[in-house]
Amino acid sequence: MATEMDVYNHPTFAMAARQFDLVAELLQLPVAERERLKFPKRSMTVALPVRLDTGETKVFSGFRVQHHLTLGPTKGGLRFHPDVMLGEVAALAMWMSWKCALMGLPYGGAKGGVACDPRRMSKGELERLTRRYTQEMIPFIGEKIDVMAPDMGTNEQTMAWMMDTYSTHAGYAVPSIVTGKPVSIGGSLGRRESTGRGVGYLINRALDTINLDPRQCSAVVQGFGNVGAVAAFSLAKYGVRIIGISDVTGGLRNEKGIDLWALEKHAAANNSIAGFPGADPIANDALLTLPCDILVPAALERQINAANAGRIQCRILAEAANGPTTPDADVILDKRPEIFVIPDILCNAGGVVVSYFEWVQDLQSFFWTESEVMDKLFRILESAFVQTLSLSRKHKISMRMAALSLGVKRVADAKEIRGLFP
Numbered sequence: 001m002a003t004e005m006d007v008y009n010h011p012t013f014a015m016a017a018r019q020f021d022l023v024a025e026l027l028q029l030p031v032a033e034r035e036r037l038k039f040p041k042r043s044m045t046v047a048l049p050v051r052l053d054t055g056e057t058k059v060f061s062g063f064r065v066q067h068h069l070t071l072g073p074t075k076g077g078l079r080f081h082p083d084v085m086l087g088e089v090a091a092l093a094m095w096m097s098w099k100c101a102l103m104g105l106p107y108g109g110a111k112g113g114v115a116c117d118p119r120r121m122s123k124g125e126l127e128r129l130t131r132r133y134t135q136e137m138i139p140f141i142g143e144k145i146d147v148m149a150p151d152m153g154t155n156e157q158t159m160a161w162m163m164d165t166y167s168t169h170a171g172y173a174v175p176s177i178v179t180g181k182p183v184s185i186g187g188s189l190g191r192r193e194s195t196g197r198g199v200g201y202l203i204n205r206a207l208d209t210i211n212l213d214p215r216q217c218s219a220v221v222q223g224f225g226n227v228g229a230v231a232a233f234s235l236a237k238y239g240v241r242i243i244g245i246s247d248v249t250g251g252l253r254n255e256k257g258i259d260l261w262a263l264e265k266h267a268a269a270n271n272s273i274a275g276f277p278g279a280d281p282i283a284n285d286a287l288l289t290l291p292c293d294i295l296v297p298a299a300l301e302r303q304i305n306a307a308n309a310g311r312i313q314c315r316i317l318a319e320a321a322n323g324p325t326t327p328d329a330d331v332i333l334d335k336r337p338e339i340f341v342i343p344d345i346l347c348n349a350g351g352v353v354v355s356y357f358e359w360v361q362d363l364q365s366f367f368w369t370e371s372e373v374m375d376k377l378f379r380i381l382e383s384a385f386v387q388t389l390s391l392s393r394k395h396k397i398s399m400r401m402a403a404l405s406l407g408v409k410r411v412a413d414a415k416e417i418r419g420l421f422p
């Protein structure tokens with residue numbers, strides 16, 4: 001028999017739900033409260049008819065999931081990817097809730113997605129799709145209701161179109177409706193780099209914790225997009241050698257270190273890192289198991305799984321992507337104490353923290369310098385890192401369980417004190 005929540009059936013949702021169940025058990029949350037905390041408050045599915053450049057009309061599926069509304073507006077990215085489905089978006093929304101709570105932000109989690117392949121669409125088609133998605137979402141979003149940001153396959157331009165569509169509807173400029181938009185229309189300095197720089201900062205803290213010198217370390221990064229590329233540059237600035245990197249078209253390897261500045265030029269000119277002359281090609285699977293000090297999955301979910309978790313050869317697993325490690329892999333990693341895991345909701349939280357700063361600046365129409373932004377960001381990340389590490393050591397639990405339990409507990413406490421209406 002189908003249950004009400006079967007609508008979320010998806011391997012990524014099953015993974016987020018399993019993590020939640022483990023944390024709920026650890027925290028001994030009342031059984032009656034668990035479903036209320038786990039399942040999203042609202043989910044929207046919309047059909048998006050878009051005129052293609054050929055003159056044909058194609059209908060795309062769009063989603064938005066708002067996980068909980070207890071602490072403030074919901075907050076989370078919008079993803080354009082061919083495999084986007086409601087259950088995956090719901091899992092990402094749930095993780096956003098725990099992440100925002102871990103960082104102490106006054107938000108619930110949300111996520112959006114459109115099933116499309118942005119690499120195969122023209123700029124005009126992407127603009128029409130983005131505007132149509134925003135238009136369909138207008139009844140459900142607002143600066144005090146739900147605020148979007150970029151994620152895989154979307155960027156500052158996408159946010160600018162969203163802000164323009166929403167503002168046209170409102171009749172005045174509403175910059176606070178999205179974050180991660182260009183600085184020229186109310187974006188925050190440092191937002192574009194914030195996720196990757198945060199990843200770099202936390203890896204540096206982890207290196208310090210396990211007594212490794214960044215200048216003696218090597219790193220492998222999966223994904224050369226907004227997060228992966230900035231994280232790689234940030235590591236290189238700390239003195240780390242980047243020996244492997246990949247994007248959707250394949251991987252590259254060079255034991256001596258990849259020249260990121262040359263790679264960036266090549267990627268900009270070719271829309272892909274493939275064919276870069278300064279490194280050898282390597283398959284994605286092999287890339288993840290290369291011996292290195294720091295492994296940074298910065299692309300998709302479920303990349304470290306039961307099949308490869310026993311074979312990864314790093315000292316630090318820095319989860320820049322959302323959900324890159326499955327619970328089955330966690331069981332294996334729990335038996336490999338030589339690997340220090342920086343769990344996703346901590347590792348990539350720099351993005352939502354600076355999104356929060358951007359929203360605050362927009363609401364006040366008062367803008368900060370880049371050094372104010374970065375200084376405030378690193379303070380918040382530092383505090384979350386220390387709290388997570390202390391809890392992990394105190395209770396002898398994994399860094400993931402520690403981070404999740406801090407986040408889940410804050411949401412559970414807020415729900416309890418607000419009570420159940422009516």
Ligand code: NAD
Binds near residue numbers: 154228
């Ligand atoms: P992006 O679209 O800018 O980049 C994604 C990169 O991953 C691209 O280089 C793409 O080619 C690569 N990729 C896709 N499939 C791949 C595969 N099978 N193998 C190797 N590489 C592959 O996206 P992004 O914003 O950098 O997001 C990456 C991850 O970080 C996602 O999990 C996202 O949810 C997470 N994240 C992003 C932000 C943000 O601020 N953008 C914040 C927090 C978390």
